[in-house]
Amino acid sequence: MTAVRTVAVRPVVAMVRMVRSPENMSKAVCCYGKCGEGAVTVIAGGEQRIGVHVRVRNGVPPAGLRIRQVPLPHRPGRVNMPDMNTNQSVEVIVIGGGAAGLSGALTLARARRSVMVIDSGEPRNAPASGVHGFLSRDGMPPRDLVARGQEEVARYGGSVVPGRVVSAEHVDGLFEVTTETGERYSARRLLVATGLTDELPEVPGLAERWGRDVLHCPYCHGWEIRDQPLGVLGTGPMSVHQALLFRQWTSRITLFTADRVEVTDDQREQLTARGVDVVEGAVAAIEVDKDRLTGIRLASGRVVEVTAVALSPRMRAGKVLSSLGLDPVEHPMGVGEHIEADATGRTAVPGVWVAGNATDLAAQVVGAAAAGTVSAAAINADLVAQDTGIAVAALRRAQEGRERAESQGL
Structure with missing residues (x-):
């Protein structure tokens, strides 16, 4: 879906958002505020205009309204929303607008919660050519997936604003x-x-090829490098496991210990049985020719021909919640640092949830999206419980007030 401009609809609190762009017509649907289901629908053809303010009465726009849709270049981490005033308050803020964050925001918006996504526009998988293993979205470029997710969140009244959150505080019952x-x-x-x-x-x-032909996840990239000569660059204790895992996709594998991996006798036997070569010694550089990875050069000067490299990076969650006393901790598998949370993403700080790779270092895109939905459902349930408690307290106060008034003969 093409990113498009929006126009405000007044006096009803609503937004008209273009959702498709045929050659000779545009369709605008009311997707924000109290306009009701399908209240504002405009289909117009021929010469069209944009930037008009529309007076809506009883959910019906003026006859003959014409709006021109103007496609905009996609900017990662942004959706074209009305200007947001600083110090705005909503029910839920989602920090991060990838698969987990947008899925959570979509679920919350559909639960009729006011939700804002704040996104820096720097997705982890940006260098990859496509998302894989995501049913119905396999091969979709990551930025297209984000753009579509932003459109869906906006459709239900959520907002996505650009920004990098640097701190969070708990002030007067709000974050x-x-x-x-x-x-x-x-x-x-x-x-x-x-x-x-x-x-x-x-x-x-190495870094220049990351996400292209320097990879880490066989389920994300294994099919694309099937049957190619693959070098597994040793980074730690998981490297032997990674070499054996990638063996499912190609039989042409070389494990480079890179002076970082000590291969035990049992592991060497397993590697030999599976036809995985082991090369000892320090690695000096990645060889590239005409923008294609061609080999790994050792400190000795020897070059081993490979067309792709796999490795296990050290993964670190961000410290945006440090101001709330919630710092990343070492992952039990020793592969990095994550934010601890329960199965729903609830953290040790009441009112704060976490979803996706920030807590689950191994989550693929589809898993991160699912985690965002689970967390959103838990957040909504928590808010429902709080709303109910507030309503019960108000009811009791009202009852007590009536009883006092009756006792005083008022």
Whole structure:
């Protein structure tokens, strides 16, 4: 779906958002506020205009209204929403607009919660050519998946604003988050879906190929490098397991210990049985020719021909919640740091949930999306419980007031 402009609809609190762009007509649907289901629907052809303000009465736009849809270039991490004032308060703020964050926001918006996604526009999988293993979305470019997710969140009244959250505080019963440019937003609950950072070995040429032909996940990239000569660059104790795992996709595998991996006798036997070569010694650089990876050069000067490299990076969740006393901790598998949470994403800080790679380092895109939905359902249930408690307290106060008035003969 093409990113498009929006126009405000007044006096009803609503937004008209273009959702498709045929050659000779546009369709605008009311998707935000109190306009009711399908209240504003405009289909127009021929010469069209944009930027008009529409007066809606009883959910019906003026006859003959014409609106021109103007496609905009997609900008990662942004959806074209009306301007948001700083210090705005919503029910839930989602920090991070990847698969987990947008899925959580979509579920919350459909639960009729006011929700804002704050996204820095730097998805972890941006270098990859496509998302894989995501039913009905296999091969979709990551930025297209994000763009479609933003459109869906906006359709139900959610908002996505650009920004990098640098701190969060609990103030007067609300969470207040601050971006690096000074904007402040507050919410009753937080969902953190900031993903993680992959820390790569300092090998010349490695980082430039990351997500292209330097890979880490066989389920994400194995099919694309099937039957090719693959080098597994040793980074730690998981490297032998990674080499054996990638053996399912190609029989042409070389494990480079890179002076970081000690292969035990049992492991060497397993590797030999599966036809995996082991090369000892330090790695000097990644060889590239005409923008194609061609080999791994050792410190000795020897070059081993491979067309792809797999490795296990050290993965670190961000520290955006440190101001709330919630810091990442070492993962039990020793592969990095994550934010601890229960099965729904609930953290040790009441009112704060986390979803996706920030807590589950191994989650693929589809798993992160599912986790966002689970967390959103838990957040909504928590808010329902709080809303119910507030309503019960108000009811009791009203009853007590009536009883006092009756006792005093008022």
